[in-house]
Amino acid sequence: QVQLVESGGGLVQAGGSLRLSCVASGRSINSYAMEWFRQAPGKEREFVAAISWSGGNTVYTDSVKGRFTISTHNLKDTVYLQMNSLKPEDTAVYYCAAGLGKRLGSSSEFMDYWGKGTLVTVSS
Numbered sequence: 001q002v003q004l005v006e007s008g009g010g011l012v013q014a015g016g017s018l019r020l021s022c023v024a025s026g027r028s029i030n031s032y033a034m035e036w037f038r039q040a041p042g043k044e045r046e047f048v049a050a051i052s053w054s055g056g057n058t059v060y061t062d063s064v065k066g067r068f069t070i071s072t073h074n075l076k077d078t079v080y081l082q083m084n085s086l087k088p089e090d091t092a093v094y095y096c097a098a099g100l101g102k103r104l105g106s107s108s109e110f111m112d113y114w115g116k117g118t119l120v121t122v123s124s
Contacts, residue, residue, distance in 0.1 A: 005023045006095065007023075012123070017085075022115060035099065036081045046061065068084070070082075090122050093117040095117045
């Protein structure tokens, strides 16, 4: 069993920054691919970024490349999503997910565990 708890969401103006955190707990957590997804009102959940616990491999969706950075702090079992140059279209609930042995960038149906999400609102 894996538990994921997100934090760090909030209201920010366009062009601003936020850092989301996802604290993971459970057995063999290092065996999981860690991913961030987001879901905007009225839209489907979409992939944002993924990372391995070694930190050496990352994957991003095109719309956030150059603006978002995913990273890990292995001693804290925490995954971060640093979001810079935020745009109103980044407004969504952001979810942390874990997939056992999954390829980085796997879509949501392949994830095994999910956090409850944290809301990010970007005002124009």
